[in-house]
Amino acid sequence: QVQLVESGGGLVKPGGSLRLSCAASGFTFSDHYMSWIRQAPGKGLEWVSYISGDGSAIYYADSVKGRFTISRDNAKNSLCLQMNSLRVEDTAVYYCARGKGQLAYDYWGQGTLVTASS
Amino acid sequence: QSVLTQPPSVSAAPGQKVTISCSGSSSNIGNNYVSWYQQLPETAPKLLIFENNKRPSGIPDRFSGSKSGTSATLGITGLQTGDEADYYCGTWDSSLSAGVFGGGTKLTVL
Numbered sequence: 001q002v003q004l005v006e007s008g009g010g011l012v013k014p015g016g017s018l019r020l021s022c023a024a025s026g027f028t029f030s031d032h033y034m035s036w037i038r039q040a041p042g043k044g045l046e047w048v049s050y051i052s053g054d055g056s057a058i059y060y061a062d063s064v065k066g067r068f069t070i071s072r073d074n075a076k077n078s079l080c081l082q083m084n085s086l087r088v089e090d091t092a093v094y095y096c097a098r099g100k101g102q103l104a105y106d107y108w109g110q111g112t113l114v115t116a117s118s
Numbered sequence: 119q120s121v122l123t124q125p126p127s128v129s130a131a132p133g134q135k136v137t138i139s140c141s142g143s144s145s146n147i148g149n150n151y152v153s154w155y156q157q158l159p160e161t162a163p164k165l166l167i168f169e170n171n172k173r174p175s176g177i178p179d180r181f182s183g184s185k186s187g188t189s190a191t192l193g194i195t196g197l198q199t200g201d202e203a204d205y206y207c208g209t210w211d212s213s214l215s216a217g218v219f220g221g222g223t224k225l226t227v228l
Contacts (some may be wrong), residue, residue: 035217044120045155045206047217061216095162103210103217104168106151111162112151 002026002107004013004096012102015084016116022079022096022109024083025055030054030074033099036081049081050099064090086116121146122207122220129226130197138192138223139198140207146218150210152187152190157222165191166205181182 008020011049036048049070050059063096069082081097093113095104121143132137140152152170155163165174170190182193189209199219207220 007224008216037217037219043218044204045157045208047208047219050217059215059217062214100165100174101153101169102151103208104151105155105163105208106165106168106174108162108164115167 002098004107004109006094006096006109006112009094009114011115012071012086014086014088014116016050016073017084018086019114020081020094020112020114024077024096024098027098028074029077030086030112031091032047033057034072034079035099036070036079036088036094036099037097037105037108038094038114040089040092043092048094051079051086064083083114086114090114090116095102119213119217120221121189121214121218122209124205124207124220124223126221127224127226131228132197134197135193135195136197136225137194138205138207140190140192140220142190142209144188145213146188146209146211147185147190149212152183152207152209153186154181154190154192155206155208156201157206159203163206169178176198178198190211190216194225199227202227 005023067085093111098107100106148175154167159165171183
């Protein structure tokens with residue numbers, strides 16, 4: 001069955017860095033675009049980034065552009081999000097999600113909490 | 119402020135029908151497919167509708183989606199207490215070159 005398992009979240013000081021990973025299994029990873037989507041405590045969903053199945057197309061939300069980098073390793077069935085220059089407002093649960101059709105997400109991980117606080 | 123506008127809350131009695139609206143613009147809903155998600159408390163979102171009106175396998179036909187112009191609607195019939203959740207619409211915004219979600223709608227089944 002399809003599984004997405006995020007890791008790498010934690011407490012970091014503003015200005016610091018963190019690298020999130022998402023281990024995928026149960027499907028042909030390279031056949032699907034993937035995204036990171038976050039949810040601040042008590043708030044709604046915020047789309048963060050997209051990467052195509054072969055990694056050739058990448059997009060970011062304006063709020064993270066220039067600070068976050070999405071990548072994937074299809075040989076290892078792995079998705080990553082490198083987060084630099086973290087801000088307090090980046091505090092959220094970060095989900096990795098598998099793409100379906102045109103920008104829909106049919107499987108989500110359990111999420112990993114990132115807290116940027118001094 | 120979300121790019122897509124949803125009502126903060128809706129409510130209806132068990133067995134009744136409810137609709138949740140999602141309003142956008144020509145750069146998002148008007149020219150792209152819409153998806154809908156259900157998020158139960160303390161869980162990850164679940165895909166209910168993709169490409170405006172398609173249901174993934176396992177989603178009951180009580181859930182339906184439609185789109186007209188720059189707005190989309192999620193319909194839920196035969197409401198159950200287990201449907202109490204937050205519901206989100208999502209799509210692509212061609213001007214932003216980014217995905218966008220609505221602010222979410224909390225459904226209460228009275």
